[in-house]
Amino acid sequence: MNTFLSQFHILGSLLLALLVPLPAQGDPAKSIELRLQSAIKKHSIPGLSCAVMQKGELTFSKGYGFADLENDVPATDATVYRLASISKPVTAVLIMQLFERGALDLDADVSTIVPEWPKKQWPVTCRQLLSHLGGVRHYKSTEVESTQRYRNQVAALPRFAADPLLHEPGTKYTYSTFGFNLLAAVVEKRHEQSFGAAVREHIGRLAHATTLQDDDQRRLIKHRAQGYVMRDGRLQNSELMDSSYKLGGGGLCASAPDVARFAHALMSNQLLRPETREWMWREQHTKDGTQSAMRLDLACARFLASAWCSTAARSRASVRCCACCPRSRLRS
Numbered sequence: 001m002n003t004f005l006s007q008f009h010i011l012g013s014l015l016l017a018l019l020v021p022l023p024a025q026g027d028p029a030k031s032i033e034l035r036l037q038s039a040i041k042k043h044s045i046p047g048l049s050c051a052v053m054q055k056g057e058l059t060f061s062k063g064y065g066f067a068d069l070e071n072d073v074p075a076t077d078a079t080v081y082r083l084a085s086i087s088k089p090v091t092a093v094l095i096m097q098l099f100e101r102g103a104l105d106l107d108a109d110v111s112t113i114v115p116e117w118p119k120k121q122w123p124v125t126c127r128q129l130l131s132h133l134g135g136v137r138h139y140k141s142t143e144v145e146s147t148q149r150y151r152n153q154v155a156a157l158p159r160f161a162a163d164p165l166l167h168e169p170g171t172k173y174t175y176s177t178f179g180f181n182l183l184a185a186v187v188e189k190r191h192e193q194s195f196g197a198a199v200r201e202h203i204g205r206l207a208h209a210t211t212l213q214d215d216d217q218r219r220l221i222k223h224r225a226q227g228y229v230m231r232d233g234r235l236q237n238s239e240l241m242d243s244s245y246k247l248g249g250g251g252l253c254a255s256a257p258d259v260a261r262f263a264h265a266l267m268s269n270q271l272l273r274p275e276t277r278e279w280m281w282r283e284q285h286t287k288d289g290t291q292s293a294m295r296l297d298l299a300c301a302r303f304l305a306s307a308w309c310s311t312a313a314r315s316r317a318s319v320r321c322c323a324c325c326p327r328s329r330l331r332s
Contacts, residue, residue, distance in 0.1 A: 028059070028060070029059075029060055032050065032052065032060055033062075036048060036050055036064060037064070040064055040065060044230065044235070045064075045065060046065050046066055046069055046228050046235055047063070047064065047065040047066045047067050047069075047075035047079065047225060048063065048064045048065055048075060049062070049063040049064070049075055049076065049077055049079045049081065049255065049256040050062060050063075050064075050256055051077060051255075051256035051257040051259070051260040052260070053257075053260040053261070053263070053264050056264055056268065058257055058260065061077040061256065061257050062076075062077055063075035063076035063077050063078075063079050063256075067079045067223065067224075067225040067226065068225065068226045069226070069228070069235065070226070075225065076223070077255065077256060077257055078211075078222075078223045078255055078257075079223050079224075079225050079255060079256075080211050080221055080222070080223050080224045080225060080253050080254060080255050081225050081253060081254070081255070081256070082215050082225075082227065082243070082252075082253050083215075083250070083252045083253055083254055083259070084250045085177070085249070085250050086252070086259065087180070087247065087248065087249060087250050087251055087252040088177075088180050088248070088249060088250070089266075090199060090203055090212070090252060090262065091180050091183050091184055091187070091248040091249070092130055092183075092280065093203060093266060093271050093272060094187045094198055094199070094202060094203065095126055095130060095183055095186065095187065096272055096276055096277075096280055097202060097271065097272065098186075098187070098190050098191075099126075099276070100272060100273060100276045103190055104126065104186070104190055105126075106125060106126045106127040106130075107125050107126075107127055108125060108126070109123035109124065109125065110123075110124050110125065110126065110129070110182060110186060111123070111124075113186050113189055113190070114154065114157075114182070114185045114186055114189055116154050116157050116161070116185070117157060117161055117182060117185070118161060118162065120164070120165050121164070121165065121168075122135070122165065122168050122169055123169070124136065124165070124169050124182075125169065126183060126186060128169045128170055129176075129179040129180065129182060129183050130183065131173075131284035132173055132174060132175050132176055132179060133169060133170050133171075133172070133173060133174075133284065133286060134165075134169045134174075134176065134179050134182075135165035135166045135167045135168065135169045135171075135172070135174060136160070136165065136166070136174075136176045136178050136179040136182060137160060137163055137165075137166055137174075137176060137178060138174065138175055138176045138177055138178060139177065139178075144239075145239055145240070145241040146159070146241065146242055146245045146246075147240050147241065147242050148242060148244075148245065149217070149218070149242050149244050150242075150244040150245050151194075151244075152185075152188055152194050152195065153181055153184040153185045153187075153188055153194075153195045153247055153248060154185045154188055154189070156181060156185075156244065156245040156246070157181070157182070157185060159178075159181075159245055160178045160181070170286060170287045171286055171287050171288070172286060173286065173290075176249075177246055177249030177250050178246070178249060179249070180246075180248040180249035180250075181245070181246050181247070181248050181249045182248075183248050184247055184248025184249070185248075187248070194214075195214065195247045195248060196213060196214030196216070196247060199212060199213060199214065199247075199252060200212070200213055203262065203265075203271065204258075206265060206270050206271055207258075207261045207262045207264070207265035207266075207270060207271065208261055208265075209254060209258035209259070209261040209262050209265070210258065211223075211253070211254045211255045211258045212252065212253075212254040212258050212259075212262060213252065213253060213254070214243075214244070214247050214251060214252060214253075215243045215247075215251050215252060215253035216244070217241075217242050217243070217244075221253065223255070224253065226238075
């Protein structure tokens with residue numbers, strides 16, 4: 001657990017979902033609690049939920065602090081948090097499901113799938129977008145959060161579609177949330193349904209992750225946490241945002257146990273065939289052979305001679321981490 005908590009400067013509510021073996025000696029739950037409580041105190045975390053899954057079973061699931069400070073609502077294992085960039089692996093799995101079924105050519109020009117995406121100087125493909133090689137821009141430093149509601153991800157494309165590509169696709173790694181918004185539009189076109197509906201039907205239902213959904217500001221979502229930021233040493237409410245403009249890149253929400261269920265479903269071949277999943281984790285390269293930092297948006301490394309996959313997200317509202325270590329024991 002120490003490996004994860006040391007990597008993040010905590011600003012607001014926090015969600016941890018881990019798919020890892022627990023330490024063999026001592027009381028694992030007590031060890032986890034001590035580390036979480038230490039992090040809460042050190043970083044002034046208002047609310048935190050953590051879930052650990054082992055062999056398909058939740059072995060630890062608990063909340064700490066408050067999900068809503070103004071109304072004294074405690075954080076529990078049922079608290080639903082904004083997932084921010086942990087939404088990207090969900091989008092990646094949806095795309096790979098389409099590829100697996102033969103419903104999507106990863107190397108086709110996206111404009112042939114989504115006519116609302118204007119033709120650019122160079123074609124952009126789903127394969128490039130998945131590994132952040134597509135040249136689609138990320139947020140501008142001058143951009144503020146959107147409070148506009150978009151009916152779907154295709155309708156949200158004008159927020160960035162007219163901007164030129166930053167570089168020729170495949171030649172450079174450029175992290176892009178908007179690139180995943182474009183992938184979400186591909187999902188909508190192929191499934192002929194909204195992205196949120198696709199997430200619930202093709203991911204949440206199969207993974208038994210009932211809280212995994214679009215973070216709709218109008219819909220009543222039970223146990224949804226409020227977001228906070230630290231300014232001048234004091235916690236404040238995070239700024240208003242309607243995440244309907246970026247569901248595929250950072251607009252989903254879920255509880256910690258359901259993020260763990262998503263990870264377990266992926267690792268246990270409930271969402272993709274094992275050969276598809278392994279193909280997702282192959283190293284991606286630019287045209288000159290340089291290794292990309294992403295492998296179809298499941299950042300992977302070798303850890304304790306085991307397959308290790310992790311993704312983390314940080315926004316103005318909260319910090320999230322999801323990690324999988326399926327075949328080795330984590331050292332405490």
